[in-house]
Amino acid sequence: MDYGLLVMGAPYTSAAPHSALRFANTLISKGHRLTGVFFYQDGVHNASLLMTPPQDELNLRDAWIALHQEHGVALDVCIAAALRRGLMSEAEAKRHGQAHFNVAEPFELTGLGQLLTLQQRCDRLVTFA
Amino acid sequence: MSSASNRLVIIRHAPFSSNALREGLDVALVAAAFGEAVSLLFLGQGVLALMKEQGVGAPGQKATLPTIDMLAMYDIDQLLVPQQALETLNVNVEQLVDGVTVIADHTLPELISRHSHVLNF
Secondary structure, X not given: OEEEEEEOOXXXXXXXXXXXXXXXXXXXXXXXXXXXXXXXXXXXXXHOOOXXXXXXXXXXXXXXXXXXXXXOOEEEEEHHHHHHOOOOOHHHHHHOOOOOOOXXXXXXXXXXXXXXXXXXXXXXXXXXX | OOOOOEEEEEEOOOOOOOOXXXXXXXXXXXXXXXXXXXXXXXXXXXXXXHEOOOOOOOOOOOOOHHHHHHHHHHOOOEEEEEHHHHHHHOOOHHHEOOOEEEEOHHHHHHHHHHOOXXXXX
């Protein structure tokens, strides 16, 4: 079965990203396919390049990147939700006259249409909030 | 994007307590702009988003009511509220914006299964 995930909880605040990652790894290990993960609302913080938890804690951004590298899972971040919360790519930082950026590949800043498309392409879209 | 798909967006958060309501409504608006038939279902505290005389919130907090008023322009005219949600909040349908449809609670499972796509905010 083809799955998509919608993640709306912030790392280290909500259990949602941890649950979503466990679900992602489990469904892949059971032979299902994970087409993409869409980060919305406070979930956009999962994409922060500057996330630096203590060394004995899981770095959630790195865990998402590993999911992308090992299984080709698309990592899409809602651009409006991200900009509002201070997350942006180098191109967006330039566009908005900001001195810094904190989102880079494989995370992609994209529109909400991508969430609708993901849901249409998958057999199941599961929300973690 | 298929115009045949009909989408149910479920709103469960009150205005101003978080950004969840506004960002949920944004999804409904984008889906409608893409030509999907969108219905909105308000559950629990989400019903408060429909209060006719709601204030504008704390200074600097953007009001929600203008977005609710804008839904009709996007052809989102299905604003559904279960009867039980009104009773729990002790709210009359007269206190809500125009165009709200009150539905019986036992119709919820059928309502949800009738939609090809459901998103929950």
